[in-house]
Amino acid sequence: MNKIGCRWVYKVKYNVDDSINRYKAQVVVKGYAHQHDIDYDETFALVAKMTIVRVLLTVAAAKGWHLHHMDVNNVFLQGELEEQLYMVQPPRFQSEVNTLGVCRLKKSLYGL
Numbered sequence: 001m002n003k004i005g006c007r008w009v010y011k012v013k014y015n016v017d018d019s020i021n022r023y024k025a026q027v028v029v030k031g032y033a034h035q036h037d038i039d040y041d042e043t044f045a046l047v048a049k050m051t052i053v054r055v056l057l058t059v060a061a062a063k064g065w066h067l068h069h070m071d072v073n074n075v076f077l078q079g080e081l082e083e084q085l086y087m088v089q090p091p092r093f094q095s096e097v098n099t100l101g102v103c104r105l106k107k108s109l110y111g112l
Helices: 050-063
Strands: 006-014 020-029 080-088 102-107
Touching: none
Parallel strands: none
Antiparallel strands: 006 020, 080 102
């Protein structure tokens, strides 16, 4: 099985008045290194077809229903992984327990 690489992504979050609010660091995996049938079997992205959206809006307008809009961010990060994926430890990460230099991913990280 392949080890998937990773890297740190750093961002600075600013307030409205351009003062620094906080510093943010995130580990992301290099998902482009996956190989089909080795690291994963299939991919799926839940996207509504435009014809379904039009039908829903037409029915709602005909019946006088009130519609509400909802946006869910990063829902793909909440799922458990079924495959066994291993990631190289982040740069500058030191562990006395893990001498192999890899981590098994149980949940999805950004970049998969």
